[in-house]
Amino acid sequence: MLIVDNIGELVTMEGPxxxxxxxxxxxxxxxxxxxxxxxxxxxxxxxxxDELPALxxxxxxxxxxxxxxxxxxxxxxxxxxxxxxxxxxxxxxxAVVPGFVDAHTHxxxxxxxxxxxxxxxxxxxxxxxxxAGGGILETVRQTRRATEEALFHxxxxxxxxxxxxxxxxxxxxxxxxxxxxxxLKQLRVLRRLKAEHCLDVVPTFLPAHAIPPxxxxxxxxxxxxxxGSMLPLVRREGLARFLDVFCDEGAFTSKEARRILVRxxxxxxxxxxxxxxxxxxxxxxxxxxxxxxxxDHLCMISQEGVRALRESDTVAVxxxxxxxxxxxxxxxxxxxxxxxxxxxxxxxxxxxxxxxxTSIPLCMTLACSMSGLTPAEALTAATWNAAWAIxxxxxxxxxxxxxxxxxxxxxxxxxxxxxxxxxANLVWKVLKKGKVVFQANKGRVVR
Amino acid sequence: MLIVDNIGELVTMEGPxxxxxxxxxxxxxxxxxxxxxxxxxxxxxxxxxDELPALxxxxxxxxxxxxxxxxxxxxxxxxxxxxxxxxxxxxxxxAVVPGFVDAHTHxxxxxxxxxxxxxxxxxxxxxxxxxAGGGILETVRQTRRATEEALFHxxxxxxxxxxxxxxxxxxxxxxxxxxxxxxLKQLRVLRRLKAEHCLDVVPTFLPAHAIPPxxxxxxxxxxxxxxGSMLPLVRREGLARFLDVFCDEGAFTSKEARRILVRxxxxxxxxxxxxxxxxxxxxxxxxxxxxxxxxDHLCMISQEGVRALRESDTVAVxxxxxxxxxxxxxxxxxxxxxxxxxxxxxxxxxxxxxxxxTSIPLCMTLACSMSGLTPAEALTAATWNAAWAIxxxxxxxxxxxxxxxxxxxxxxxxxxxxxxxxxANLVWKVLKKGKVVFQANKGRVVR
Numbered sequence: 001m002l003i004v005d006n007i008g009e010l011v012t013m014e015g016p017x018x019x020x021x022x023x024x025x026x027x028x029x030x031x032x033x034x035x036x037x038x039x040x041x042x043x044x045x046x047x048x049x050d051e052l053p054a055l056x057x058x059x060x061x062x063x064x065x066x067x068x069x070x071x072x073x074x075x076x077x078x079x080x081x082x083x084x085x086x087x088x089x090x091x092x093x094x095a096v097v098p099g100f101v102d103a104h105t106h107x108x109x110x111x112x113x114x115x116x117x118x119x120x121x122x123x124x125x126x127x128x129x130x131x132a133g134g135g136i137l138e139t140v141r142q143t144r145r146a147t148e149e150a151l152f153h154x155x156x157x158x159x160x161x162x163x164x165x166x167x168x169x170x171x172x173x174x175x176x177x178x179x180x181x182x183x184l185k186q187l188r189v190l191r192r193l194k195a196e197h198c199l200d201v202v203p204t205f206l207p208a209h210a211i212p213p214x215x216x217x218x219x220x221x222x223x224x225x226x227x228g229s230m231l232p233l234v235r236r237e238g239l240a241r242f243l244d245v246f247c248d249e250g251a252f253t254s255k256e257a258r259r260i261l262v263r264x265x266x267x268x269x270x271x272x273x274x275x276x277x278x279x280x281x282x283x284x285x286x287x288x289x290x291x292x293x294x295x296d297h298l299c300m301i302s303q304e305g306v307r308a309l310r311e312s313d314t315v316a317v318x319x320x321x322x323x324x325x326x327x328x329x330x331x332x333x334x335x336x337x338x339x340x341x342x343x344x345x346x347x348x349x350x351x352x353x354x355x356x357x358t359s360i361p362l363c364m365t366l367a368c369s370m371s372g373l374t375p376a377e378a379l380t381a382a383t384w385n386a387a388w389a390i391x392x393x394x395x396x397x398x399x400x401x402x403x404x405x406x407x408x409x410x411x412x413x414x415x416x417x418x419x420x421x422x423x424a425n426l427v428w429k430v431l432k433k434g435k436v437v438f439q440a441n442k443g444r445v446v447r
Numbered sequence: 448m449l450i451v452d453n454i455g456e457l458v459t460m461e462g463p464x465x466x467x468x469x470x471x472x473x474x475x476x477x478x479x480x481x482x483x484x485x486x487x488x489x490x491x492x493x494x495x496x497d498e499l500p501a502l503x504x505x506x507x508x509x510x511x512x513x514x515x516x517x518x519x520x521x522x523x524x525x526x527x528x529x530x531x532x533x534x535x536x537x538x539x540x541x542a543v544v545p546g547f548v549d550a551h552t553h554x555x556x557x558x559x560x561x562x563x564x565x566x567x568x569x570x571x572x573x574x575x576x577x578x579a580g581g582g583i584l585e586t587v588r589q590t591r592r593a594t595e596e597a598l599f600h601x602x603x604x605x606x607x608x609x610x611x612x613x614x615x616x617x618x619x620x621x622x623x624x625x626x627x628x629x630x631l632k633q634l635r636v637l638r639r640l641k642a643e644h645c646l647d648v649v650p651t652f653l654p655a656h657a658i659p660p661x662x663x664x665x666x667x668x669x670x671x672x673x674x675g676s677m678l679p680l681v682r683r684e685g686l687a688r689f690l691d692v693f694c695d696e697g698a699f700t701s702k703e704a705r706r707i708l709v710r711x712x713x714x715x716x717x718x719x720x721x722x723x724x725x726x727x728x729x730x731x732x733x734x735x736x737x738x739x740x741x742x743d744h745l746c747m748i749s750q751e752g753v754r755a756l757r758e759s760d761t762v763a764v765x766x767x768x769x770x771x772x773x774x775x776x777x778x779x780x781x782x783x784x785x786x787x788x789x790x791x792x793x794x795x796x797x798x799x800x801x802x803x804x805t806s807i808p809l810c811m812t813l814a815c816s817m818s819g820l821t822p823a824e825a826l827t828a829a830t831w832n833a834a835w836a837i838x839x840x841x842x843x844x845x846x847x848x849x850x851x852x853x854x855x856x857x858x859x860x861x862x863x864x865x866x867x868x869x870x871a872n873l874v875w876k877v878l879k880k881g882k883v884v885f886q887a888n889k890g891r892v893v894r
Contacts, residue, residue: 114822114867121821160892161871197894325869327816329776359870369774374568375561420561422772423806423870424608437893445607446884447644 001039001059001086002434004409005049008093010034011415012046013384013398019313024343024393026384028376028415036096038405038434046399089409089436094428097379097415099168099406100360101386101397103317104296104347107172107193107201108155108186109139110146113352126250136176136210139352143176143186152189158350159197162358163438166427168406169200169397171347171390173244175209178222180230183207187239198432200404202390204272205240207231208252208260223256227263235267241391242293243269247286249279254286261290270391276300288312294345294389298337299323299330309342315389316342318381319349320366321357334381335372344373345389346381361426364419375416405434448486448506448533449881451856452499455540457481458862459493460831460845466760471790473831473845475823475862483543485852485881493846536856536883541875544826544862545846546615546853547807548833550764551743551794554619554640554648555602555633556586557593560799573697583623583657586799590623590633599636605797606644609805610885613874615853616647616844618794618837620691622656625669627677630654634686645879647851649837651719652687654678655699655707670703674710682714688838689740690716694733696726701733708737717838723747735759741792741836745784746770746777756789762836763789765828766796767813768804781828782819791820792836793828808873811866822863852881 015026035052037045045055116134129135143151155172162170172190177183183205190203207226215222234240243264247257251274261271270293275283277297284305287295295309296317309316316337323330337344346363349355357363364378373381387397396404409429412418417426430438462473482499484492492502563581576582590598602619609617619637624630630652637650654673662669681687690711694704698721708718717740722730724744731752734742742756743764756763763784770777784791793810796802804810811825820828834844843851856876859865864873877885 112864112867114861114863117815117867118822118863121815121819156894160889160894163892164890321869324771325812325816327819329817355869356867357869357871362870365772368564368568369772370776372568372774375565414561416561416565417559420559420564420803422768422802422804423809424804435893439891441888441890442607443611443888444886445610446882447603447607 001037001044002405002431003052003086003088004036004091004096004407004431005052005088006090006093007034007036007096008032009095009414010036010046010399011095011097011379012400013098013380014400015384015398017394019388021313022310022341022343024313024315024385024388025338025341026380026398028379034096036399036405036407038431041405041433043399043401043403043405045401091409093413095410095412095414095417097408097410097418098383098397098399099408099430099432100166100382101390101392102162102167102170102348102350102360103294103345103386103389104319104349105170105172106175106349106351107158107170108151108174108189109143109176109352110151110154111139111142111352112356113138116353136353137213139176140178140210140212144182148185148189151186152192155189155193156197158358159193159199163199163430164427164440165359165361165425166408166430167199167358167360168430168432169202169387169390169392171202171204171242173204173206174240175206178207178210178212180233183230184234184237184239187234191239198437200392200396202242202392203240204242204244205234205269206244206246208245208257210246210251223260226260231264231267235269241270242272244272244274246274247283248274248277248281254281254283258286258290265290272296276305280305284309288314293391296347297322299328299333306337306340306342309337310340315345315385317345317347317389318367318371319347319355319363320371321363322349322355324366324370325355325357329370332372334367334377338373338377343385343388344377344381345386346378347386361418362423365422368419375419378419379415405431407431411440448484448491449852449878450499450533450535451483451538451543451854451878452496452535453537453539454481454483454543455479456542456861457483457493457846458542458544458826459847460545460827461847462831462845464841466835468760469757469788469790471760471762471832471835471840472785472788473827475826481543483846483852483854485878488852488880490846490848490850490852492848538856540860542857542859542861542864544855544857544865545830545844546855546877546879547613547829548616548837548839548844549609549614549795549797549807550618550741550792550833550836551766551796552617552619553622553796553798554605554617555598555621555636556590556623556799557598557601558586558589558799559803560585563800583800584660586623587625587657587659591629595632595636598633599639602636602640603644605805606640606646610646610877611874611887612806612808612872613855613877614646614805614807615877615879616649616834616837616839618649618651618689620651620653621687622653625654625657625659627680630677631681631684631686634681638686645884647839647843649689649839650687651689651691652681652716653691653693655692655704657693657698670706673707678711678714682716688717689719691719691721693721694730695721695724695728701728701730704730705733705737712737719743723752727752731756735761740838743794744769746775746780753784753787753789756784757787762792762832764792764794764836765814765818766794766802766810767818768810769796769802771813771817772802772804776817779819781814781824785820785824790832790835791824791828792833793825794833808865809870812869815866822866825866826862852878854878858887
């Protein structure tokens with residue numbers, strides 16, 4: 001058992017325990033002068049410090065009872081276990097919050113695309129970048145060439161970077177393979193990451209991210225390939241929980257997206273949708289009508305889209321780092337959605353083209369400053385709501401008894417400092433399933 | 448002597464060697480497969496690696512000559528010195544750029560103001576925040592109460608944070624004292640920081656940051672106090688090189704700013720100006736006409752202001768983190784100024800109200816993505832041009848022979864990655880005056 005003690009401010013979160021039409025929005029619950037107890041990877045208690053003695057003596061009593069009921073031999077063993085068992089971590093009044101959940105990433109890719117960023121800063125249009133060989137297809141080319149081993153090690157280092165910034169669960173998409181072989185390669189990398197890294201990795205299959213060059217003259221052919229071959233194959237291999245489609249101008253139409261998603265649902269995928277990012281193509285409405293777990297981006301969502309989400313079980317995932325990195329200001333989009341009663345989650349959208357950041361704290365600042373959320377709403381969006389957006393609701397994203405003990409101990413007095421300290425990393429230690437898995441070391445300074 | 452060898456991409460910079468009417472804009476100069484040699488704190492050579500043997504044998508020859516000309520006894524000593532002297536740091540193909548110069552900070556303050564950020568995210572207006580006791584005056588209250596010792600140690604840790612993000616020179620303002628005693632306290636802290644931290648700290652006196660409460664009914668009284676008493680006092684004590692005034696709506700009028708700055712110039716201060724941030728009050732024109740070294744913010748600059756800067760020796764300092772943190776998008780301001788031929792520098796504006804960030808790389812991303820600079824222009828703005836904006840032009844901000852050997856060794860192939868890797872810290876090692884003063888350690892990860 002681990003007891004995190006002397007917590008100045010503990011955020012436990014609170015919210016609905018299941019989807020009920022637009023009611024997934026969590027809320028921040030704060031306990032001052034608190035403790036958090038974890039056992040076997042889960043939170044067993046969290047509350048004010050003055051309740052800690054009662055918890056400890058209760059545990060002691062139940063242990064004694066166990067021992068009385070057990071034989072002489074096993075009693076000794078049990079005593080030994082109980083002696084080893086309780087570790088107290090005094091955090092000196094620091095703030096503790098649930099580990100961040102990054103609800104939208106494109107984690108597995110080869111190469112960077114900074115030359116494209118340079119071109120865009122010089123005023124190049126999207127079309128000019130495409131003609132110069134840039135865009136998603138540049139990453140597809142590089143990812144196809146890369147070995148599974150190379151992709152795995154690169155993504156592993158990205159997970160380390162995310163962990164150091166407080167992310168303890170992450171959704172990750174394929175979508176840079178765009179053929180069966182290379183999509184499976186990406187998804188196998190995700191399976192291996194899940195097995196070999198402490199972070200929870202939730203895999204999403206995104207074959208409809210772009211039309212691959214070999215199908216440019218046969219768009220319908222690629223959609224048939226997805227529906228007829230790739231969807232059943234990936235399902236058989238059990239490589240992805242979610243199916244996602246990039247439904248937008250220049251990507252897949254609403255009609256194409258619907259065909260792919262409907263077939264996916266039949267095969268047992270839960271669904272997600274890149275919706276209304278560049279143009280309003282009624283993506284939010286489509287996602288809501290199909291019972292998508294989340295619709296993501298939503299920069300161009302209409303009032304009808306907002307209403308559709310409110311009347312659904314679908315979470316809105318906002319990606320404010322992408323907007324900022326692309327030099328766009330979509331006004332107070334987050335505020336609009338929360339005010340309408342839509343549950344809002346956050347993601348980095350980590351990818352080499354439009355959002356090369358792994359930082360959820362940065363996204364929280366942008367969600368507040370640019371998109372109109374409060375720090376409490378941004379934290380909710382990055383924890384409780386994001387967990388629901390990737391199918392981990394009730395398991396992670398909060399620190400209530402029974403939930404996974406994924407927590408951040410911050411070099412800060414209050415969770416409000418996370419978005420406030422723009423660009424800073426306040427993470428001191430990260431707990432994953434009740435164990436310390438990251439310890440900050442700010443580097444060596446010679447003054 | 449230190450030789451940084453095996454540099455994949457070395458940025459040396461290049462530009463005018465002194466003010467000549469809008470000509471201070473530097474440019475990025477790149478050498479591939481390069482080395483950098485530093486001695487006695489300065490760059491002695493920088494160029495392609497194939498020139499390194501010639502440099503080394505040249506040094507060897509001149510050393511031998513020295514030895515032949517010297518007596519037996521001192522020859523031994525000299526041989527010993529030369530043996531100790533040459534350290535080679537192989538950086539494995541990494542990119543090396545000049546250390547960042549942060550041209551605008553409010554480094555010395557007590558407390559944070561995250562409650563004010565929460566209020567603002569909840570929709571509170573500036574006036575409501577003021578009525579609730581927020582704004583600059585909240586920091587003034589806390590800074591007046593703080594001891595010099597406490598302010599010093601806090602600012603010291605901020606300098607460590609800046610150094611870890613690649614800043615090697617920083618301008619820092621008073622302005623949270625607003626009376627002789629407490630402004631001097633802040634400036635003494637800056638003097639001590641300069642003495643005890645390796646960073647170059649350039650002190651700016653900012654008595655006209657706000658009207659202090661004790662003068663709310665006697666605005667002219669405070670201006671008289673500044674002109675008649677504080678300006679000469681700080682000058683006598685030699686505590687500040689620059690004088691700055693916050694000239695804007697709700698702060699000081701153009702007329703008041705002019706009176707204070709003119710008197711400051713007479714006393715020997717070089718001048719700066721917070722100009723045209725909230726409203727256009729022709730601050731840029733005022734700064735240019737008075738020969739200010741820089742005018743800062745400029746969100747609301749007019750075409751006349753742009754023209755005035757182009758015809759002056761004044762550098763435009765942009766603070767894009769402030770705009771972003773305050774949720775404002777001022778269009779492609781950086782692009783407009785560079786296209787008009789105005790030299791543009793960057794600063795964090797680090798302060799607890801409107802820009803709680805110490806990160807120049809973050810400012811570079813925002814300068815590119817939101818304000819329209821290219822990565823090369825953003826790097827120039829954060830090095831060469833920023834040095835000129837704080838009176839260190841020609842000494843720091845570049846890696847040409849004779850300049851201070853302040854350099855960043857990056858975990859990156861190209862300087863373009865600095866703004867591209869949004870929110871990441873690519874700094875691997877920092878050299879200040881030819882010595883390694885920071886070494887990154889990303890923290891301990893248990894996978």
